[in-house]
Amino acid sequence: MTLTDIKTAPPTAWFGIVVIALYILVALFAPLIAPFGETEIVGMEFEPWGGAYPLGTDNLGRDVVSRLIWGTRNSLGIALATTALAFGAGATLGLLAAVTGGWVDQILSRLVDMLIAIPALLFALLLLSIYGTGIVNLVIVIAVIEATRVFRLARAVAMDVVVMDYVEAARLRGEGRGWLMRREILPNAAAPLIAEFGLRFCFVFLAISALSFLGLGIQPPTADLGSMVRDNAALITFGDITPLLPAAAIALLTVSINFVVDWVLHRASGLKD
Amino acid sequence: MTFTDISRRGFLATGTAALALGPTALRAQAGPKRGGAIRIGHSGGATSDTIDPATYAAGPVVTAMLGGVCNNLVEIDAEGRAAPELAESFEPDAEARVWTFKLRDVAFSNGARLTAADVIASFNHHRGEDTKSGAKGLLDQVADIRADGERVVVFELTAGNADFPFVAADYHFVIMPDDGSGRIDWQAGIGTGGYTLEEHEPGVRIRLKRRDDYWKEDRAWFDEVTLLTINDPTARQNALVTGEVDIINGVPPKTVHLLGRRPGLSLVEVTGTAHYPFPMHCDTAPFDDVNVRLALKHAIDRQEMLDKVLKGHGSLGNDHPIAPGNRFHAADLEQRAYDPDRAKYHLKQAGLDSLDVSLSTSDAAFAGAVDAAVLFQESAGRAGIRVNVDRKPADGYWSNVWLKDSFAMSYWNGRPTEDWMFSLVYADGAEWNESRWSNPRFNELLVAARAELDEGLRAEMYHEMQALCRDDGGSIIPMFANYIDGKNDRIAHGEVASNRFLDGWKVVERWWAV
Amino acid sequence: MTDPLLTIRDLRIEGRQGRSWTPIVKGVDLELKRGEILGLIGESGAGKSTLGLAAMGYARDGTRISGGSIDFDGQDLMALSERRRRGLRGRRIAYVAQSAVANFNPAHRLIRQFSEAPTEIHRIRDRDEAEAEGRALYARMRLPNPGEIGFRYPHQVSGGQLQRAMTAMAMSCRPDLIIFDEPTTALDVTTQIEVLAAIRDAVREFGTSAIYITHDLAVVAQMADRIKILRHGMEVEEQPTRAMLAAPREDYSKSLWAVRSHEAAARPAPAEGETPVLRLSKVSAEYVRGTRVLHDVSFDIPRGRTVAVVGESGSGKSTTARVLTGLLPLSTGRVELDGAPLPDRLAGRSKDQLRQIQMIYQMADTALNPKQTIREIIGRPLRFYLGLRGAAQEARIRELLDAIELDPDSYIDRLPGALSGGQKQRIGIARALAAEPRLIVCDEVTSALDQLVADGILRLLRRLQEERGLSYMFITHDLATVRAIADHVVVMQNGEVVEQGPRDEMFAPPHHPYTETLLASVPQMDADWLDTALARRGEN
Amino acid sequence: MHPLLRMTMQRLALGLLTLFAISLFIFLAIELLPGDLTEEILGQSATPETVAAFRRELGLDQPAHLRYLDWLGGALMGDFGTSLANGREIGELLAARFGNTLFLAAYAAAISVPLALSLGLLAALYRGSWFDRFVNVATLSSISFPEYFVAYILLLFLSVKWGLFPSIADFGSGADLGTMLYRTFLPALTLVLVVTAHMMRMTRAAIINLLAQPYIEMARLKGASPARVILRHALPNALSPIINVVALNLAYLITGVVIVEVVFVFPGLGQLMVDSVAKRDIPVVQAACLIFAGIYILLNLAADLLAIATNPRLMHRK
Secondary structure, eight states: OHHHHHHHOOOHHHHHHHHHHHHHHHHHHHHHHHHHSSSSSSSSSSSSSSSTTTBBOTOOOOOOOOHHHHHHHHHHHHHHHHHHHHHHHHHHHHHHHHHHHHHHHHHHHHHHHHHHSHHHHHHHEEEEEESOOEEEEEHHHHHHHHHHHHHHHHHHHHHHHSHHHHHHHHHTOOOOOHHHHIIHHHHHHHHHHHHHHHHHHHHHHHHHHHHTTTTOOOTTTOOOHHHHHHHHHHHHTOOOOTTTTHHHHHHHHHHHHHHHHHHHHHHTTTTTO | OOOOOOOOOOOOHHHHHHHHHHHHHHHHHHHOOOOEEEEESSOOOOOTOOGGGGGGHHHHHHIIIIIIIOOSSEETTSSEEEESEEEEEEEEEEEEEEEEEEEEBBBBBBSOOOOHHHHHHHHHHHOTTTOOOOGGGGGGGGEEEOOOOOEEEEEEEESSSSSSSHHTTTTOOOOOOOOOOSOGGOOOOOOOOSSSEEEETTEEEEEEEEOOOOOOSOOOOEEEEEEEOOOSSSHHHHHHHHHHHHSSSOOOGGGGGHHHHTTTTEEHHHHHEEEEEEEEEESTTTTTTHHHHHHHHHHOOOOOOHHHTTTTTTTESSSSSSSSSSSTOTSSSSOOOHHOOOOOOOOTTOOOOOEEEEEEEEEETTTTTTHHHHHHHHHTTTTTEEEEEEEESSSSHHHHHHTTSSSBBBBBBOOOOOOHHHHTTTTTOOOOTOOOOOOOHHHHHHHHHOOOOOHHHHHHHHHHHHHHHHHHSSSSSOOOEEEEEEEETEOOOOOOOOOSSSHHTTTTHHHHHH | OOOOOOEEEEEEEEEEEEEEEEEEEEEEEEEEEEEEEEEEOOOOOOOOHHHHTTTTOOTTEEEEEEEEEEETTEEEEGGOOOHHHHBBTTEEEEESSSOOOHHHOTTHHHHHHHHHIIIIISOOSHHHHHHHHHHHHHTTTTOSSSHTTTSSSSGGHHHHHHHHHHHHHHHTTTOOOEEESSSSTSOOHHHHHHHHHHHHOOOOOTTTTEEEEEEEEHHHHHOOOOEEEEETTTEEEEHHHHHHOOOOOHHHHHHHHHHTTTOOOOOOOOOTTOOOSEEEEEEEEEEEETEEEEEEEEEEOOOOOOEEEETTTTHHHHHHHHHHHHHSOOOOOEEEETTEEEOOGGGGHHHHHHOOOOEEEOOOOSSSSSTTHHHHHHHHHHHHHHHHHHHHHHHHHHHHHHHHHHHHHTTTTTGGGGGGGGHHHHHHHHHHHHHHHHHHEEEEETSOHHHHHHHHHHHHHHHHHHHHEEEEEEEOOHHHHHHOSSSSEEEEETEEEEEEEEEEHHHHHOOHHHHHHHHHSSSOOOOOHHHHHHHHHHHH | OOOHHHHHHHHHHHHHHHHHHHHHHHHHHHHHHSSSSHHHHHHGGHHHHHHHHHHHHHHTOOHHHHHHHHHHHHHTTTOBBBBBTTTTHHHHHHHHHHHHHHHHHHHHHHHHHHHHHHHHHHHHHHTHEEEEHHHHHHHHHHHHSSSSHHHHIIIIIIIITOOSSSSOOOOOOOOOHHHHHHTTHHHHHHHHHHHHHHHHHHHHHHHHHHHTTTHHHHHHHTTTHHHHHIIIIIIEEEEHHHHHHHHHHHHHHHHHHHHHHHTTOOHHHHHHHHHHHHTTTTTHHHHHHHHHHHHHHHHHHHHHHHHHTHHHHSSSSS
């Protein structure tokens, strides 16, 4: 993707890119931007909007703006790490299966079939119950689950590339598996994989927040957008919209990513309508 | 608002108190009447629930079985006293070691008459090698149970216990019929209570139907009661707000102020015995130094914690487990307050400049435990004590963290008597002595007070024990939580018992529809 | 009936590139009388298909008709509403596309697709009527089993038959005008002749006007009354067919004529007893156990010579290439490289053995990794086989680009996407040359290219062969290509070699019957060739 | 039909193998869980003696491999055993829950599948129009919100504020269909919002992907209207990916709705499984997992068979 590509992007994609960039900036510079610390108690609980606390304080008297900023940083970081891990593993194995074929492909594919047949959320629940609910475990467990989906896509995309003559040419040259995967197939499978990365990221984001909802996700006092919604969801019944804010933050990011993904996929499909 | 000066009786707080002058309250005073099919949204139900008394835990099963389908020998009344239920009367001997219970002549829902054999089978269900009962420990003090004719049961204890009737009121000890072989057939769900069990879908719903021939004439008013398991606090609250259910237990503290303000709804709030200890292992450094324990006890801001974690719906704790509602609560014991300087002073006494401790916590301990830990971290920080909040998995918290980590958070629903509470958690060698505290004077007093039948003397003894706990004990007990239930105006009730939620889990029997 | 059926004046069509529009057709005039067939000739990119579609008032997505007028039977197509134009399409103007396989909807039976236009879209016939007509047209198009074939799905019918079924479909509403867009290009020569005959008969029978678009002069010569040559979206010249064949006026037209007759000079046969670069002895192979695709194939590829392997699709040409490159293990027989046996599996071959045999592919598009620059593509074998890096590698890349007649400075950093088809094919050649091989396997390397471009590639290959002493195994189905490059010809059918020998002997009688059919099916630059060829077939 | 039948048999056999692998996997996973059923049920009140007694009663003192083989033997005979926690027949325990889950899934599917397909087709037909954009942005947003959040918002407006629908979905036993539909409307609607977007987008994409196909152009050149092009020419060829995504979403409706069950207090299979994991009730987890996995495998198989049945290339060999 070059700069000129971005220039010709439709407004929705532009919107998405700008929003994502903003989130990344907020995440990177959270310590500088956030007025208060992540768990710092600065005032009374549930202070109203305005004044020193533009969005008020939460149930413990922590500044909501600061919590949102830290929450963005944590959620983004964790989701990103998870997605990256899922991709590292899933894409590598997917490409390997496509390039190698034979029993390697069979074993990997059957294993993935099995794992996919277990509902993701319940699977996560099971694994998190086994290994405990730390952030590291959360990242690994979701990464494993998502990796199975990435594997399928990577394998399918790579299968389309593997039949290309230039891959055969490289094989005939005597190139090793690593070269085939890295240099011949990966660059040509990149567009759908990048798009998938965006989608997977959204799934991971939502999955973590769903697990937080069930009490197995990110544990307090770590600020996290998903658990912030859950913590204060009961307020919604009484017309307090503060819990909407982290949910809106989640939705805004996922919508933006989806816009960009749409555009990437559209470009990759070569459809011009 | 503080609750330190409330009477030991059940305390009806804001919600109902505020509405006491309203029309609903007036109607409520018109007296109970029969009828109505009501629904209760209840927390704590699970698909694994059974109606086996051995595995009872707080949840809809207990509310249904204890308060609806079955009776105990003894019940705890709204005044916090042990009142005869299936027992017509009970008498101790002079040492409070042998207790004789005379039974009423009442019928089970299958028509059989209650006999001593049923009582013995019901208690034996929790005794012996093979029982899996959570109440097994409670009956370790029972050396023998025997019948003295059809309607008399004699409990022979290993040592005197003036509070034994309270033990008999424990929710595990519901009386079910003997199947002829000395065991109870709990699957049948038969009891002497005001309702019959019509349907039990574990973790989903329990349906009870009124028995016309119930032996208590002024109890069990509803025609039909459905207990729905609603574990999500928000869903439970919504169910009450939308009229799906008439009563819920465990209103989430976060929104209790909002819920109470809604027209047509009211809160039923009592200061109970539930408390949140932070036990420190007294045999483990640095907590083996009483000055370190005192430093930590002074480094916690109880009022802030009560305000923020319980939204004020509770009362301050004084580092001992005896609730304001207990009979021998030491109300005149000086309330410990947040004092960073005192904390620093005690640190110095312990020869320390600063202190780093790790506090294990999880919301499995109690709702808001992690928040409480964070608050403690903040307040202790100002006293020069760094508290590292160590979050543990909720799953397996009670088996892997509690009793094992040297500084962890815990939860006790409390017990109706001082002796019970102290014996269970603070006595030397008690299985659940979570702070591994061993104070010879305390243990001496515990045994003496147990068998003492003179109320005045007992009060003195328990007073001293509370002071010992407070100044030497290993647990920080920052607060007692209120039991907060919610109900709509269709439902009325009399005086509410302060042990546990829902009128001591007797809502089904005691409340009525207007 | 003297007024023209179709009159196009100064037609301009543009295609979108990013946000701007670039011209594709730049002011073309065209006139077609009733019953007349106009041949439209040009290389790819000349704008012939775009023009053909415009005659239906249709512009593809991403293109637009920006000027000029299209008058069909007195109606200005540009002025009509889209709805009215739809009413003409399929009913009065029909279209026959290049690939029938791709243009038949795989989800519906043939007869259903035949009758869709007359019954469901234009509602001019009822279903029974339409289907009866379909059977009649199938018979006229000489389809086997005309009563039954309509109930098949497209994938159940062969390519040549589908092409005829599509022509029948175009005629389902008895249109006044049919646009034939390269209808036989994708077919084998032996099939092509039948399709051509069927199309011509049907068009004549109904007196339908037609525009026949193709890049093959010999084909258009059989079909058209007049021929118009297009280049870069503009008309080069237009003449009646015979006049055009006899005397093309413009240089461009003449160059098209010239490549048809290109023939390589004969070279002496290799010395007796010389070890061939490659020898296949009684090679058999199978994809699925038990079903042989190659039977006892034996031939030699001498040093510095070109062996053409010809045959129709399915004859085993490409399979032979897969066996000798090691992609498909042989089941019996042996392959020798320079007299030494070659391990039959790719994994068993040494780097040097791999280097000796290189391959050039038919589809240059898929043969070059679109994400690698020319430098990377050519540089890799240099580094892989010869260990060249840095400046030495760079110098060799530039040398190779010079050798394939591309300017190193302007091409070395490009991606394949920025090259034309011929240029891509040249890069493929450079990549093969970089390995300094003994033998290059060329798999239909010119069949996807326009004739002039293909001719350039053939000449380049020939020059490189002479400069570097290379051997080629040249897989093709096009006998003109064979004539232009081969020293030795191997004819294959159904996985067997049916005949082989020096090129000139192979083109002179007597022939093996199969070779005879192949030769007879190649269209000639003679307006009467189709008639004579059909007549001769009838005799056999 | 014969190759189809053979494929079905092969896939079923493979499915059974997968189920076996899953059962082993789950069993081992739960074996690794800290604590077991007895400790979980007894909770804070567990003592070594009571735990040991409880284990003896349930046979948990047997070695793990024996318990697995025992379970497997029973499962092969169609007997999934009894719940460790409450001693009830698992078959009976699951049947009611599974029935509820299926009902909710069918309810949501009956609304979302036709809705998604028609929206997808319309969006493809009017691609690039304001309608297309609007539907696109709307569906994108609806999949961008966390599921529980959608649920709470619906609950707030449709139940708490306007009182149109009940906030908890439990319909008791013996309710009539109308009551069931009414009481489960909110969870069904939540699910509809969640799955419709996915199916709709896939339908649209599958159709648009085909629009570059030559036979689509051929249809246009025959004079077919845009609607005919989409419905008659693109749709039949896009069925395979559409069926696939519908199957995936149906599987999700059955297996992935724990959160909706929690929010609306719906007694479905997901809640049962979550409870059982927490309580280490291995036989129930096993059985629930196998049902979920079996559903997934069967739906996938059904999707593949349907895709074959609608694809003449695979249905009618040469």
